[in-house]
Amino acid sequence: MGASKTHIFSLVQNELAQAAKVLAHPARIAILEYISRQENCICNDLVDVIGLSQPTISQHLNEIKKIGLLKGTFEGKNLCYCINQERWEELQYSFNAFFSNINQNCC
Amino acid sequence: MGASKTHIFSLVQNELAQAAKVLAHPARIAILEYISRQENCICNDLVDVIGLSQPTISQHLNEIKKIGLLKGTFEGKNLCYCINQERWEELQYSFNAFFSNINQNCC
DNA sequence: ATTTTATATTGCAATATTACGATAAAGCTT
DNA sequence: AAGCTTTATCGTAATATTGCAATATAAAAT
Numbered sequence: 001m002g003a004s005k006t007h008i009f010s011l012v013q014n015e016l017a018q019a020a021k022v023l024a025h026p027a028r029i030a031i032l033e034y035i036s037r038q039e040n041c042i043c044n045d046l047v048d049v050i051g052l053s054q055p056t057i058s059q060h061l062n063e064i065k066k067i068g069l070l071k072g073t074f075e076g077k078n079l080c081y082c083i084n085q086e087r088w089e090e091l092q093y094s095f096n097a098f099f100s101n102i103n104q105n106c107c
Numbered sequence: 108m109g110a111s112k113t114h115i116f117s118l119v120q121n122e123l124a125q126a127a128k129v130l131a132h133p134a135r136i137a138i139l140e141y142i143s144r145q146e147n148c149i150c151n152d153l154v155d156v157i158g159l160s161q162p163t164i165s166q167h168l169n170e171i172k173k174i175g176l177l178k179g180t181f182e183g184k185n186l187c188y189c190i191n192q193e194r195w196e197e198l199q200y201s202f203n204a205f206f207s208n209i210n211q212n213c214c
Numbered sequence: 215a216t217t218t219t220a221t222a223t224t225g226c227a228a229t230a231t232t233a234c235g236a237t238a239a240a241g242c243t244t
Numbered sequence: 245a246a247g248c249t250t251t252a253t254c255g256t257a258a259t260a261t262t263g264c265a266a267t268a269t270a271a272a273a274t
Binding site: 005008010014016017018021023026028029033050051052085088092095096098102 | 115133134136137190192203205209
């Protein structure tokens, strides 16, 4: 097969997994960290900073965008990507809820 | 190519990505949630509860074990997997640190 | 000792991800 | 308009992941 059987899991489980998948690549972690340190983010910087090709960076940015973590606005000739604060906090809350719901009395 | 260029990223970035990768499948989310709800975990239950074949469940459990999230001990004839509390909290801390380090003054 | 039960491993097919060169598109600059 | 810069898309190759049938292993029960 190869494809995940997403239909046998709950929406919440699938959404958390989907979010985790976006964080499951060091380039995307690095991109998010970099954007968060900048006032503005010019994409071309990322190519230099991260050390991957421009198409690859573009693809990674797209993955991050897909789950709503980035807002993009144009500013002069360069595209300015920024963290979507609301979505970011939503995910932070989801991960934290997941990690907090653990029963300790076993073994 | 196809393989991730892990060597161009920091240890912390790679480790967080690695942990996220384990959470990046709804079956593994479901397995962790299920284990956390039980006093003991008999693996064979998981096959029924999750709805994937025994070899597939075994593989997923192995992925979870690889990053140290499970402790396993034998109890009678059944293997008992449990959440490794220390490691769990470590990851919770890592994710939370990542999510908390976001600069808001952009766009 | 043989059977039963539970878990792990192997091998393989289907699909997904990662990466990049080539090229396209879109907006400035002149 | 022509050229420059920046980002997106296409096409393709390499690798990784997901899933299961078949089989192996290991412990418990008979």
